[in-house]
Amino acid sequence: LAALQVEARTLAMLRGLLCQLHATCTRLVTSARSFPNSVQETAGHVRHGVEGMQASLSRAHSFHDLSGLVLAQSRETVTRAQLSIDELLEYVGQHAPLPWLVGPFAPVLVEYPEDVPVEMSKWEGCVTVG
8 A cells, every 4th residue: 555655745746746747847938939940849859758748647646557668658758858858958059148047146247347256155066167
């Protein structure tokens, strides 16, 4: 009985993660409209793959309901999605303007000329892009 409860919780958690991933992919597709068609298509493919995984898992009541093929395809879909997202991030990193990436910290980068020292103690613990 405990194993069935763990399995049911795991499936529920997986469905929840896929729902969050789908929402993120939907926002990504919307945000990618200003990028070239190839980037938009990549974002669309990622969302489509997530939708397919959601459809497969929505019918399952246990992992026994999922065939080995479905599990292998889901693993492959996640791997492709990860690679695609890595490609999108690389593209954005190379082509997006710095203030778009940095966000609210951009004024600090703009306001201080290079010869004026910046108080770095307030930036401790921040992740730097490099």
